[in-house]
Amino acid sequence: MSDNERTTSPDTRGTGDELHQGVSGGNAMTTSQGIPVTDDQNQLRAGDRGPSLLQDAAFRDKIMHFDHERIPERVVHARGYGAHGVFESYDDHSGLTAAYLFGKKGRQTETFVRFSTVAGNMGSADLARDVRGFATKFYTEEGNWDLVGNNIPVFFIQDAIKFPDLVHSVKEEQDRGWPQAASAHDTFWDFISLMPESTHMALWAMSDRAIPRSFRFMEGFGIHTFRFVTADGKSSFVKFHWKPVQGMQSVVWNEAVKINGADADFHRRDLWNAIQSGDFPEYELGVQVFDDAFADSFDFDVLDSTKIIPEEIVPIRPLGKMTLNRVVDNVFSETEQVAFMTQNVVPGIDFTNDPLLQGRNFSYLDTQLSRLGSTNHTQLPVNAPKCPVAHFQRDGHMQFAHQRGRANYEPNGFSGDDRGPRALTTFQPDTYPTKVEGEARRLRAESFADHYSQANQFWKSQTEVEQKHIVDAFAFELGKCEIPEIRTRMLGNLRNVDESLAQRVADELAMELPEASPAKVAPRHDLPVSDALSIVKNGPDSFAGRKIGVVVSDGTDADLLAAVRSAAEAEGTVVEIVAKAVGGVTLSNGEKLAADHAIAGAPSVLFDAVALLPSADGAAALGKVAEARDFVTDAVAHNKFLALGPDASGLIEAAGVASKKDDGFVDVSDAAGAKGFVETCRALRFWKRELSA
Numbered sequence: 001m002s003d004n005e006r007t008t009s010p011d012t013r014g015t016g017d018e019l020h021q022g023v024s025g026g027n028a029m030t031t032s033q034g035i036p037v038t039d040d041q042n043q044l045r046a047g048d049r050g051p052s053l054l055q056d057a058a059f060r061d062k063i064m065h066f067d068h069e070r071i072p073e074r075v076v077h078a079r080g081y082g083a084h085g086v087f088e089s090y091d092d093h094s095g096l097t098a099a100y101l102f103g104k105k106g107r108q109t110e111t112f113v114r115f116s117t118v119a120g121n122m123g124s125a126d127l128a129r130d131v132r133g134f135a136t137k138f139y140t141e142e143g144n145w146d147l148v149g150n151n152i153p154v155f156f157i158q159d160a161i162k163f164p165d166l167v168h169s170v171k172e173e174q175d176r177g178w179p180q181a182a183s184a185h186d187t188f189w190d191f192i193s194l195m196p197e198s199t200h201m202a203l204w205a206m207s208d209r210a211i212p213r214s215f216r217f218m219e220g221f222g223i224h225t226f227r228f229v230t231a232d233g234k235s236s237f238v239k240f241h242w243k244p245v246q247g248m249q250s251v252v253w254n255e256a257v258k259i260n261g262a263d264a265d266f267h268r269r270d271l272w273n274a275i276q277s278g279d280f281p282e283y284e285l286g287v288q289v290f291d292d293a294f295a296d297s298f299d300f301d302v303l304d305s306t307k308i309i310p311e312e313i314v315p316i317r318p319l320g321k322m323t324l325n326r327v328v329d330n331v332f333s334e335t336e337q338v339a340f341m342t343q344n345v346v347p348g349i350d351f352t353n354d355p356l357l358q359g360r361n362f363s364y365l366d367t368q369l370s371r372l373g374s375t376n377h378t379q380l381p382v383n384a385p386k387c388p389v390a391h392f393q394r395d396g397h398m399q400f401a402h403q404r405g406r407a408n409y410e411p412n413g414f415s416g417d418d419r420g421p422r423a424l425t426t427f428q429p430d431t432y433p434t435k436v437e438g439e440a441r442r443l444r445a446e447s448f449a450d451h452y453s454q455a456n457q458f459w460k461s462q463t464e465v466e467q468k469h470i471v472d473a474f475a476f477e478l479g480k481c482e483i484p485e486i487r488t489r490m491l492g493n494l495r496n497v498d499e500s501l502a503q504r505v506a507d508e509l510a511m512e513l514p515e516a517s518p519a520k521v522a523p524r525h526d527l528p529v530s531d532a533l534s535i536v537k538n539g540p541d542s543f544a545g546r547k548i549g550v551v552v553s554d555g556t557d558a559d560l561l562a563a564v565r566s567a568a569e570a571e572g573t574v575v576e577i578v579a580k581a582v583g584g585v586t587l588s589n590g591e592k593l594a595a596d597h598a599i600a601g602a603p604s605v606l607f608d609a610v611a612l613l614p615s616a617d618g619a620a621a622l623g624k625v626a627e628a629r630d631f632v633t634d635a636v637a638h639n640k641f642l643a644l645g646p647d648a649s650g651l652i653e654a655a656g657v658a659s660k661k662d663d664g665f666v667d668v669s670d671a672a673g674a675k676g677f678v679e680t681c682r683a684l685r686f687w688k689r690e691l692s693a
């Protein structure tokens with residue numbers, strides 16, 4: 001039979017039952033109209049080699065749908081990854097808020113979370129130096145609450161009217177189309193250097209916060225000051241915080257660059273793997289609660305999103321915990337179509353006059369129309385509330401609801417099903433009745449004018465190695481700016497933050513320090529250190545959820561490998577086997593062991609720590625492989641802990657690091673050694689190595 005001939009004939013089509021199961025049931029393929037497809041390989045043609053026929057509806061149905069598969073990607077946060085979860089309230093918090101989800105100990109609410117980078121396009125790499133989005137939809141009994149936050153508690157700008165400028169500056173430059181997913185270019189730093197209010201966030205963005213090891217290991221923040229309102233109308237101000245139960249962790253920049261090459265999907269794969277293996281990521285949600293008196297007495301304006309309230313001043317009160325426990329069925333249907341909107345708040349949660357928040361409340365609703373194409377995007381399964389929905393909104397593209405009854409307006413005089421819904425006029429709390437007065441003017445309040453003091457506080461609160469990373473990051477990013485004036489201007493701003501920071505960046509750029517930029521309010525350098533601002537000071541006390549890459553060869557000691565595995569398992573650490581070839585090796589006891597990775601495809605940047613357990617012959621052989629040598633030198637350069645089996649010396653000598661052995665190299669020869677190594681890894685990195693280099 002030639003390719004052009006039919007491969008099915010009416011008498012081989014299958015039973016009527018099979019055909020009538022349709023797209024949702026059995027395997028019988030149909031068109032989008034449910035009509036059986038009898039041949040999905042060949043168009044309908046006139047003759048063996050003749051033209052295609054217009055009457056081939058199955059072909060047109062398929063191609064037409066394909067032609068329209070793409071929708072506009074998000075203008076920011078285009079690259080994201082989502083998961084389902086559940087939020088559980090720790091207590092009855094009704095003394096704080098009437099929000100139903102917080103009203104009872106143990107009350108559970110379904111959630112959907114989407115993590116994202118900001119600047120890159122949908123197909124960009126995960127380890128860009130960038131802010132991470134942390135957006136959560138709570139499907140509460142009283143409608144959807146969207147907490148659309150980031151992993152950094154402050155923002156670049158104070159007023160939403162500057163958002164398009166900020167985003168234009170960071171995205172690829174319009175006259176050349178690059179760089180992709182990178183802030184290291186002229187237009188971004190041109191804008192930032194001319195916007196002193198961005199300086200505080202620039203410090204955060206140049207810190208390791210912007211290169212998280214995983215979505216599982218980063219904090220989240222609602223950023224703005226919101227209001228909580230109780231059922232009897234009492235209100236307090238709140239700032240929302242997510243704390244990862246897994247602890248915080250970041251990678252180093254040189255590692256991030258290499259991860260992007262080795263596995264551009266590193267973050268999404270990490271989240272997917274963790275959930276699929278039952279290691280469900282957990283995040284505690286808490287609030288800083290404060291009142292008008294505190295707001296009035298605080299050194300900064302609580303409506304200014306470029307400022308934090310240090311946790312040491314207003315501690316975080318835990319409200320509950322979210323567990324991410326289910327990956328999506330379909331990335332487009334859920335992660336792409338999910339529509340987060342800051343204006344989605346439920347009774348008991350309300351806005352403040354933060355001009356960034358007020359502007360966002362327009363933008364998110366508006367953008368969904370161009371992304372999703374219809375005002376009915378609220379009916380998509382991932383967006384639809386899980387509580388009853390009743391209103392008189394009608395029709396529109398893609399209307400799925402069968403809105404029954406006679407009246408589609410109110411007031412109406414009908415009754416029963418014909419009457420439709422009525423507003424719950426007695427429902428409390430409604431919008432919090434804040435008093436509003438003042439002249440309509442375009443202005444920035446004087447209380448928003450201090451742009452540098454908290455940047456200094458952030459800088460001071462970092463450990464030595466974290467400060468070094470900030471200096472390196474500024475030098476790297478400004479070094480990518482081709483226009484010298486931009487670098488100079490930025491150095492002038494940094495002088496207002498801290499002289500030593502500015503000097504060190506200038507030294508790395510081999511530039512002279514310019515005059516400090518004029519500052520509207522003299523920068524204060526007397527704010528106290530806030531330990532909560534450092535990642536390293538807040539590391540986890542376990543190596544759970546992390547990954548050890550174990551290098552093996554033919555002849556690897558089977559008992560030692562088993563000891564490393566069991567020590568890791570006891571800690572909740574994942575072990576992946578790396579060998580010269582993916583087919584694996586034969587261990588000392590003759591057992592065959594398949595590898596998870598060939599070493600050429602799994603550089604050490606993919607692991608949190610490494611164990612080198614080759615046999616002596618294996619070490620010599622691996623020492624001749626460039627990727628194996630890089631595996632070792634990178635692990636050392638990235639301050640990782642290395643377990644050295646008794647026969648690993650050939651490999652570390654070949655890699656040229658034998659003379660650099662420090663306390664981060666741990667000799668391991670038995671079960672006690674393996675346990676000790678895993679415990680050592682709880683420190684995550686051996687930072688001393690970098691500082692003494």
Ligand code: HDD
Nearest residue numbers: 074076077114133134135149150155160163223363364367
């Ligand atoms: Fe935004 C998306 C977070 C300011 C306008 N933003 C978006 C997402 C996150 C944030 C996490 C992705 C949501 C998702 O995964 O679908 N944005 C923030 C934070 C901000 C902020 C924490 C400051 C505190 N954003 C901000 C301003 C504006 C916008 C000031 C406009 C005036 N943001 C948008 C948007 C996006 C968006 C254009 C793009 C896609 C979307 O909304 O759904 O409307």
